[in-house]
Amino acid sequence: MSVERDVMEYDVVVVGAGPAGLSAACRLKQKAAEAGQDISVCVVEKGSEVGAHILSGAVFEPRALNELFPDWKAKGAPLNVPVAGDEIYFFRSESAAFKMPNLFVPKTMHNEGNYVISLGNLCRWLAKQAEDLGVEIYPGFAAQHAIVEPGPDGGVIKGVQIGDMGINREGERKPDFTPGMELRAKYTLFAEGCRGHLGKQLIAQYQLDKDADAQHYGIGIKEIWTVPPEKHKPGLVVHTAGWPLSLTGTDALGGSFLYHFENNQVVVGLIVDLSYTNPYLSPFDEFQRLKHHPVIRKHLEGGTRTSYGARAICKGGLNSLPKMVFPGGALIGCDLGTLNFAKIKGSHTAMKSGMLAAEAVAEALLAGDEGGKALDSYPAKFKASWLHDELFRSRNFGPIMHKFGALIGGALNYMEQNWFGGNFPFTVHDLKPDYKSLKPAAESAKIEYPKPDGKLSFDKLSSVFLSSTNHEEDQPIHLQLKDPSIPIAKNLPMYAEPAQRYCPAGVYEVVGEGDAKRFQINAQNCVHCKTCDIKDPAQNINWVAPEGGGGPNYANM
Amino acid sequence: MKALVSVKRVVDYNVRIQVKSDGTGVVTDGVKHSMNPFDEIAMEEAVRLKEKGKVTEIVAVTIGGDKNEETLRTALAFGADRAIHIKEAGEVQPLTAAKAFAAVLKKEGAQLFIAGKQAIDDDANQTGQMVAALLDIAQATFASKVEVEGNKAIVTREVDAGLETLEVDLPAVITADLRLNEPRYLKLPDIMKAKKKPVETVSFADLGVTPAAGLKTTKTVPPPSRSKGIVVKTVDELVSALKAKGLV
């Protein structure tokens, strides 16, 4: 069925109103204003509002923001809580820990001058700045396809098509069917965050990753707690490694964070590397039990949990960066993979990548470019920037951790960062993609997780409830199985279908007994973290954008 | 015929409400807000009446701070022709809101005032009725069907006893219930156009409205959690327990 679509033309369309996309949009307008010209910029965002799908720790390094808005303080940017102290612990067991003396803290983990923030609120502020500069932002609209003008080498990207609204579960049009419009642009910047569903297609279409190491991912799960005022120490930053994940081994890596934010809020979270090997591992349950560790518990006891969410992160860094540009567009931020995992920070790097891409696009457009080119000036600017320098210094962190584990790897990283200034004279590579890391269930030990106590730890569904997630019920399932038989026929016998456990939102279940077993997808629960798209050992789950406005409604995340 | 539609900016219905631990209210900072869902239904009805040729102009009106402009833009994207923003940053209770809407209705000479039956934040369910009372005009609340014929409206209302039909002379107040219609998806081109439609800003003083004395909220707490009841052993026990409570 063909439909007539409305079309709007812009100079630049940005997909995703996160730190990268909004910084790019602001920068484009700034550059145009400097030149006394106009560049029309449109940002589309699948969340119901800007910030609804943003989830980050977050300790924020203001370097890129200082460049984008030197007067951010006067403009009221929500950077209200300077980091007041850093603590790093290695957890040896569920009750034992040793605190890393400050002397041995790697330079990348020092947070003086940084702020504990809500990235969602920073994005809301950035959106306001962007709109004041003349950017059009449309939340609640999901870009569903890139518009490709066919041609050699994958063709030229001409913008995006917004997803249709009003289609029922069976794929038929409902009475309120509304076709998505085409947003055409000279250049399209993709800023969907980690594992963007268009970014993934573009990387494949243009083979952008053919010279890069495999991308590596983690899943970050986060909660916001309100604690009694006497327990609240604004600006305190705590990081941990080890239990409940591996301290000396490499089969389950990751680390936790706990930050004291404003308004008696404490945020706590766990990042689990998606290179974990045991299919019985459940990142959600690891996080729940982590909170019972005395070092974490003492911050939360007596408080109430008010919010929950999860999001995958790209942690491959410089070695895994795909090519940034293709005809008519570019990848920026975590859609590209600019997070600095040694710092566990991706916001300032995302912002910077967006700004660099924007500068390249602005220069071209202001010089009369009609669009459609692969703008090599963007990667050139990247190579010349502090962003490249920073990612270069941290390039070995992930691979070293994967090879040596948290403790030894941590020591090596300390040596590299503090003694070699991030300049080990060699680069460590890690070529195995995360979806290939699972061992068969038969070779893995089952993990018995403790029952949640309802005070510190909780079950999945009551957690998802706190993410205020909603999707229109009657729409096609947005978690597509390339082969619907794989979960039960292959993944179940081989890996005890790990989707049941790696999904932090209870989307996937195997229900029924014996021959009646089937794979149930509770798509309404999905918090858009993309872990399934990454970790499914058969790479059989394809995450696509549901109807615009669906998904979590995070506040202060 | 001109229709005035009031739209309120409220915490989005998908957001899980958190009561502040100090009992001073609910958390609204950093929380998604959107147009009161019943007001969306009211907007949709106005647009349908316009599409049927019964209404010629739709004016959306809101009361609130700067951010309410977003709500008006949503109304304009639905199909309002223009909008009036009554700027008032503080809390406005129904009687005061009604006085302001009544003043606008009079000034505009609108024949229809369509509103949601209640806002999902204060759940007061008063404003529409109060507008009608202040102007001594007809009201048809909890509407599930509206037909406009000449200077009359035939309105089907969802009442406890079933469906009541009223015939009201215009001007009249109609408040929308859930089943009146299903609001359409906003189209991106309409949202784009809405950015360019006119929004007039007025104050209570401009309208000659003095805020009425309001209810003072002294405490806000979460609802008490349900406690565990009894576990019965047999169906007979359950049936007699339900019978004893007069439930079956």
Next chain:
Amino acid sequence: MSKILVIAEHAEGKLNASVSKTLAVAEKIGGETHVAVLAADGAAVAAEAAKLAGVAKVLVVNNAANAQPTSAVLAPQIVELAKQGYTHVLFPGTTFGKDLAPRVAAKLDVQQVSDIMAVHGASSFDRPTYAGNAITTVEAPAGTVVATVRLASFNAVAQTGSAAVETVSVSAALPTHTRFVKLEAQKSERPDLQSAAKVVSGGRALGSSENFKVVYALADKIGAGVGASRAAVDSGYVPNDMQVGQTGKIIAPELYIAVGISGAIQHLAGIKDARTIVAINKDPEAPIFEVADFGLVGDLFQVLPEMTAKL
């Protein structure tokens, strides 16, 4: 001392049960309570109202215009009555009271208190906001307190009264801009989920849409609406519009029977205002039992038919 006027809802010569619950609020406020019956001929209704405990006097306003009561016609008459020294005018929180009370309050130039669910004093009340997710304590300003009563929060008063009945006349001018056309009772088929007084809901334990028939059988036996958990909807057993819970319908029936529903928090969020919750589930650990007034651990395929037969 408070002087309280309770507005009687009635139809076809019978007093509505909501009036007795509204009187429970008058009792808690304390003072002299009168019930006003506005009707074409209010004698029978007034006689019923006179029997309710705590009523000092029943005022009857007979007027042919009151035969099919509309708020536009009733409000001016009530305003006249209220001006005779009443400190409180209370309405049942029915569609009748919700439609009428604000019209009276605005005419008296006072802010209204909607949905009183607890009484702390003559002008201090609890009322629900945010769909019951936040309970506020409010202090009414000086002037007449006009309020509606949340019926689910109060029990009916006893029928031990013997109040005097007094016929009064009011001089208010009555408008003609509002005309009653008809009232159609709800069709007698299965009641609508959202407004049903009783609801039976099925969960994933039903196992198939075919098996849902045991739920329908019980519901039809007791005149209940039928709902479902999100899991049952997601499994395709029943259509989306039957979903009860946070992202589906939020309901507040007098009786809610959850069959084979574990009680995920999304579901519980949709039924927290139900008066009585019954849980039938084979898993004694299911969270639904934590909130159920009556729980029965057992196989729903045995329990339901047995229950249907015995009711």
